[in-house]
Amino acid sequence: MEWSSYHRLEDIHGYMDYLAETFPDVCSVVSIGNSVEGRPLKVIRISNGKANAPALWIDGGIHAREWISPAAVTYIINHLVENSEDLEADYYILPVANPDGYEYTFTRDRLWRKNRKRSVGSQCTGVDLNRNFGYRWGGLGTSKDPCREIYAGSGPFSEPETNAIRYFFEASAANFKAYLTFHSYGQYILYPWGYDKRVPPDYADLEMVGKQMATAIKKAGGANSVYTVGNSATTLYAASGGSDDWAKAILKIKYAYTIELRDTGKYGFVLPARYITPTAKEALAAVMVVTEACKSL
Numbered sequence: 392m393e394w395s396s397y398h399r400l401e402d403i404h405g406y407m408d409y410l411a412e413t414f415p416d417v418c419s420v421v422s423i424g425n426s427v428e429g430r431p432l433k434v435i436r437i438s439n440g441k442a443n444a445p446a447l448w449i450d451g452g453i454h455a456r457e458w459i460s461p462a463a464v465t466y467i468i469n470h471l472v473e474n475s476e477d478l479e480a481d482y483y484i485l486p487v488a489n490p491d492g493y494e495y496t497f498t499r500d501r502l503w504r505k506n507r508k509r510s511v512g513s514q515c516t517g518v519d520l521n522r523n524f525g526y527r528w529g530g531l532g533t534s535k536d537p538c539r540e541i542y543a544g545s546g547p548f549s550e551p552e553t554n555a556i557r558y559f560f561e562a563s564a565a566n567f568k569a570y571l572t573f574h575s576y577g578q579y580i581l582y583p584w585g586y587d588k589r590v591p592p593d594y595a596d597l598e599m600v601g602k603q604m605a606t607a608i609k610k611a612g613g614a615n616s617v618y619t620v621g622n623s624a625t626t627l628y629a630a631s632g633g634s635d636d637w638a639k640a641i642l643k644i645k646y647a648y649t650i651e652l653r654d655t656g657k658y659g660f661v662l663p664a665r666y667i668t669p670t671a672k673e674a675l676a677a678v679m680v681v682t683e684a685c686k687s688l
């Protein structure tokens with residue numbers, strides 16, 4: 392794997408399998424389910440076996456066109472495996488949460504966002520997977536129209552991709568303290584709620600750790616790497632059925648964040664590959680801050 396270009400799904404999955412084969416004491420790969428078109432949803436677990444370690448979930452690529460997200464997440468995977476003796480948490484990482492959409496952005500439509508579900512009774516394809524999670528499903532910032540980019544699906548967890556994530560958490564005994572989902576673009580660190588302009592009771596903790604992430608990102612990326620911290624609905628826009636709200640409300644995971652990576656709009660979703668490494672270093676800095684916060688819980 393290298394980070395001077397964006398990679399197809401096969402390369403990313405091949406890299407994960409290579410790591411599991413090469414470093415079996417530190418990492419393992421499981422498929423937690425299949426996409427609409429039958430592609431595996433591969434999760435890599437990275438752990439050095441330290442007792443009582445907190446667990447962090449990291450995902451990328453739930454929106455197909457946000458290529459920087461899987462690229463940054465694979466960079467994080469690489470760093471964690473290379474420095475595995477120092478790890479103080481266990482990591483469960485799904486770099487491409489929407490594999491059908493991701494491949495579609497390479498083969499047909501660079502700006503495709505949704506999955507590839509064919510809707511009954513409509514000519515339009517695709518569900519916005521980040522409107523399909525089962526907390527406050529179908530509320531503000533969603534659509535019932537399959538032709539819209541924010542179509543929430545026929546019901547909560549109607550999609551195999553979101554369902555696989557739900558079943559993974561239901562079956563897991565890991566001690567999850569953080570749920571980080573990487574998107575682009577805009578340079579935001581967002582915490583719940585997304586469904587409305589309200590905040591969870593412990594929002595001050597989320598705000599504090601969010602600000603620490605922003606500081607670490609600036610240190611890693613330089614003066615232009617300014618990330619705005621706040622709750623989703625107020626800072627960006629209201630969006631119900633997002634994974635972070637579900638992780639916070641239903642899974643009761645304390646540090647649930649949506650991180651919108653570079654840039655602020657010059658290139659938008661089509662971020663040139665030369666920005667992968669600097670952006671990924673920022674994402675990694677954020678993960679390390681959250682790891683530290685999880686340790687002290």
Ligand SMILES: [Zn+2]
Nearest residue numbers: 454457574575
């Ligand atoms: Zn997104």
